[in-house]
Amino acid sequence: MIHFVGAGSGAVDLITVRGQKLLEEADIVVYAGSLVNPELLTVCQKDCQIYNSAKMTLEEVTEVMISGEKQGKKVVRLHTGDPCLYGAIKEQMDLLEKENISYKVCPGVSSFCGAASALNAEYTLPGISQSVVITRMAGRTPVPEKESIESFAAHQATMVIFLSTGMLEELSKRLIEGGYQPETPAAIVYKATWEDEKVCRCKVKDLAVTAKENGITKTALIVVGEVLGGEYERSLLYHPEFTTEFRQGKGKEGAGNV
Structure with missing residues (x-):
C-alpha cells in the first residue's frame, strides 16, 4: 500500500495526525523538494530512505x-499542501494501477487555507461571494482557454x-x-504558515509593484476579491429570526430554514 500524504501548508504542526x-x-x-518543510522528515525512522522528488522524473519516483x-x-509519497491541488498525483496513481499496486491518499491543509488564516479572512462572505475560484496563470504548464483568468474574473467571486x-x-x-x-482588494501571501510567512495587502492594480517592493518572486498565493474589504451581510444561520433544524426563529424570517 502506497500512501500519498499531504504535508500541509508549511508549518510542521499543520500536518494531520494520520499523516x-x-x-x-x-x-x-519520497518528498516534494523545497515545497515541503524538511523539519517534517525529522519524525522518520533513522533508517528510513528519503528521496527528494525535485531531482527526479515521474518514472524515477514511481x-x-x-x-x-x-x-x-x-x-x-509526501506532497505539499493537499495532494489534490497541483500535485500531479493522478499520473502516479495510474502507473501504480498498471502494476496492480494499491494506494490511499491522506489529505492535508492546502496553502489556500493557510493563506486565509494568514489574512484572517473568510472566503465566503454573505452578500459578497459564496464561491472560491482556485486557478493559475498559464506558464510552461498551459491552462485551458475556457479557464482564462478573464472568464473567472467576470464572476466577481473570491479568487x-x-x-x-x-x-x-x-x-x-x-x-x-x-x-x-482596479481598486479591488487583493493580497500576496508568501509561504503561508511557514516561519518566514509574509502578507502583503494591496489592490489588484498594484500586485506587481507590491511584490517587487517586498522582494517576492515565487512561493506565494494571490488572493483577490471584496471579501478582503470590510463590507458584508450578516449570516442568516445565527440570526435570531432565522429557523434551523436546531432552533426556532423569532420573527418574520422564522418560517425559513437551512
Missing part, C-alpha cells in the same frame, strides 16, 4: 515506490491564484479586463 503517523512508520519517503512496495516496505507570482503585471491586466475594478 504524521504514516511518516513515523515509513521505510521509504520506480522507487513500486520497488519499495514489492520489497514489503511502507512507502510514503485564489497559484503558481503565478512571476507574472503579476499580466495577471493584474487580465483580472481588470475580466471585470474586477
